Amino acid sequence: MTIKDTPEEWEIRATDTPFVGNKTSVRTDDVVMPDGTVVGRDYQVHPGSVAVLALDEADRVLVLRQYRHPVRHKLWEIPAGLLDVPGENPLHAAQRELYEEAHVKAEDWRVLTDVYTTPGGCDEAVRIFLARGLSEAEGERFAVAEEEADMELDRVPVEDLVRGVLAGELHNNCLVVGVLSLVAARAGDGLDALRPAQAPWPARPFEA
Template identity: 60%
Template sequence: MTGVPGATGEGGPLVDEAAPRPVVRSEVLHRGRIADLVRDDVDLGDAGTVTREYVVHPGAVAIVALDDADRVLLLRQYRHPVRARLWEVPAGLLDVDGEPAVDAAARELAEEADVTARRWQVLADFASSPGSSDEAVRVFLARDLGEVSATERHTRTGEEAGIEVRWVPLDEAVARVLDGSLHNPSAVVGVLAAAASRAGGWASLRPADAPWPSRPRA
C-alpha cells in the first residue's frame, strides 16, 4: 500500500467526529408512529446548499446474549419491509424518555426472549443507515444468563408473537454472516463484534454506561 494517499493513517486519529452543518430550513414531511420523515436544506459552505430527506429515529439497542457454552441467542421473526423472516439478535427501540440504554436492553431481552442477564457490557455502536436516517444503535454483550419466571413473562403480539428462538454456537453464527445467510444489521455487527472481542480476550468491551455521544437526542 506504499504511496497510496491515506494508507499510512496520516490526518489524525481514526475516529468519527460530530461536525454539524447549518440547517437553513427544515420541514417535517410525515410524522409516523415510530419515526418521522424530514427535509432539511443544509449549508455546506463552499459546496453550496443541498436538500436532504431522512428519517428521524429514536435509536435502538441490540443484545448479543452469550451463554456458558459460547452460544449466541438468535430470534427469527417476520420483517415486512423486506418481506422476509430474519434471524436477529434481540433488539428494541429507545422509546422510553430518559431510560438508560442498558435498561432498555435488559427490558427487550426479557420481553423478546424471556432471558435475563447479570453482566452487561458494550460491544459496538453503529449508525444503521447514515445516508438516510439518524438512527443510532448500541450493541450490548449480555452474559451470566437466567430465565424470566413464568408469571412475569411478557405477552408478545404482532410479529413478535411468532418469534422462533435458537441458541447457535458463536462460530457458526459468524460463518452464517460471512456466507451471506444472515442479513439483519444488528446481528451482523453484533456477531462479528463478539467474535472479534472474544479473540482479543474481551479486552475491547466497554462498561454498560460508556459514553454514547451519537445517541439521538429525542
C-alpha cells in the same frame, strides 16, 4: 492520523417534517454544502435502539427469527428494541428487551459496540450490548402480538453465525455487527476489556 468519527454540523437554511409516524418521522433539511450550494436532504428521524448479543456458557448466541415486512424476509436477529422514552438508560432498555423477547436475564453486561445503522438516510443510533451469565427470568412471559406472535427462538453457536454472515445467509444489521464484533473483541484484548455497560453514549445521552 487518528481514525475516529467526529461530531460536525453544517448550516441548515430550512427544515420541514412532511411525515410523522407512531415511532419515527421523515425530515427534509436544506443544507449548505462546502462550496456554498444548498441541497435538500431527506432522512428518517429515529429515537434510537438497543440490541443484545446474549452469550451462554456453551458459546451459543440467543437469536430470534422474525418477519420484517419492508424487506419481505424472515430474519434471524438478536433481541432488540426502541428507546421509547427520551433520555432512557440504554442498559435498562436492553434488559427489558431481553426479558420481553426471550424471558431471559443476564448477570454480566458490557457495551459491545455502537453503530449508526444507515447514516446516509436515517439518524438511528444503536448500542449493542454483550450479555453473559444467562438464566431464565422469573414471572410470567411477556405477552406478544403482531409479528412477534410468530417469532421463533433458538441458541446458535457463534461459529455457525459467523459462517452464515460471511456466506451471505444472515443479514440483520445488529446480528452481523454484534457477532463479528464479538469475534474481534476475543481476538483483541478480550471480552472483559469491553466498555462498561454504563459507558457514555454521545449519540443518545442518558442518565445513569
